[in-house]
Amino acid sequence: MTAAEKTVTAAVLIIGNEILSGRTQDVNLNFLARELGALGIRVREARVVPDVEEEIVAAVNHCRRRYDLVFTTGGIGPTHDDITSPSIAKAFGVEWVRNPEAVALLARHYENGMLNEARLRMATVPKGARLIDNPVSTAPGFEMENVYVLAGVPSIMRAMFDGLKPRLPGGKAVTSRTVSTYLGEGTIAEALGRLQDRFPALEVGSYPFFRRGKFGTSLVIRGTDAASLDRAAEGLRALIREHGAEPIEGDVE
């Protein structure tokens, strides 16, 4: 198996009480899932973890051993509830140390007197970590072995991710084919199961929708081999016609 054929796996940890209380709607998982998928990195699991040290340590240690890459968002600001960074030091069993490069960045960013102890926490990272650039608000993220620690604010997280992207180890890109139809998913379920059996290397998903007063189903095939994807999509169109309906290319908007 060559490097490009290997499946690269990832987990995403969304850290923050505000997601679990419902105050904030998370949008970071969706962004990361799409971006990583395009790089050939498959997100296999995601967790929303509260701002509790032992929970963060347990989730990071579980995921970093099980998946190739781990991405965390949230909890790297200056306040008492921002405990992601020291928790990750604890997960790796290393010291949590002030990073001179990060201190220099913050010192340039904050005016005289503004760089207090609380803000200096944002320049403190697990020993051995490499900084991740934050072009929006300066305070950096960091990577520690296979764990990438990003901000929780979506605009900042995205900017950090964009800078990080070129150095992520990608896999074979996962692409998809989507065919929709105004048939209930129960009507085609059995034929769909047989199609899935014919293409075990692909993932056949079925998603019901309701548009223009009618129920229908979007069928999505995902995989890495373009020829198989095309054959499976042809199979989808055929099974829709066999059930007396017309296949519609893509999603119904």
Place this chain on the structure above:
Amino acid sequence: MTAAEKTVTAAVLIIGNEILSGRTQDVNLNFLARELGALGIRVREARVVPDVEEEIVAAVNHCRRRYDLVFTTGGIGPTHDDITSPSIAKAFGVEWVRNPEAVALLARHYENGMLNEARLRMATVPKGARLIDNPVSTAPGFEMENVYVLAGVPSIMRAMFDGLKPRLPGGKAVTSRTVSTYLGEGTIAEALGRLQDRFPALEVGSYPFFRRGKFGTSLVIRGTDAASLDRAAEGLRALIREHGAEPIEGDVE
């Protein structure tokens, strides 16, 4: 401790490859977190789990032992990738059996010949489960001990939850006070940490925002005791004034 004083905890499991691939933005966790919070049930953890039996079994068994209640969304339709229901039977070590009440519901809903084997899977539940009404599209959810199994389509999930609500064991309601200010969170971080120390039973959260060209911070205190919440909110206003700014009640829109 009386029943009303007990903290009732919950976990939410979002089941579905489409969330992990980024095809679909989850909105069910946010809905459940808010609704459960209002009932005094605190969501302590959430996971996004793929449509893989062993992953669902592991997540359900971990969470049902650790939290008072577990809510799952997704994977209860008629297609081959809808495996939540048999996976939950497996997690509990019980048979997956056809439920006569559910069959009767589906038989009334589907016209002649439409109730095929695939749709009858939606009438098959873990032995001992109690049905949860689905006023939108008939196929029911179910509860098995402390695990509540809901649809993934948000409108259906919400309708199921509304029907279920009166029989959920609530705790002491968690309420909050929000005070905002145009101060960076780093400026008040230290004073905020001291306020958190003064009110260990409350949860003090700090959320930066950017509005009208200015950075600011929303401070949210959550807890169950109204008098403590009021005192802590007064403390927040005082610490904002001490830093030369004006407290703004609520969030800045």
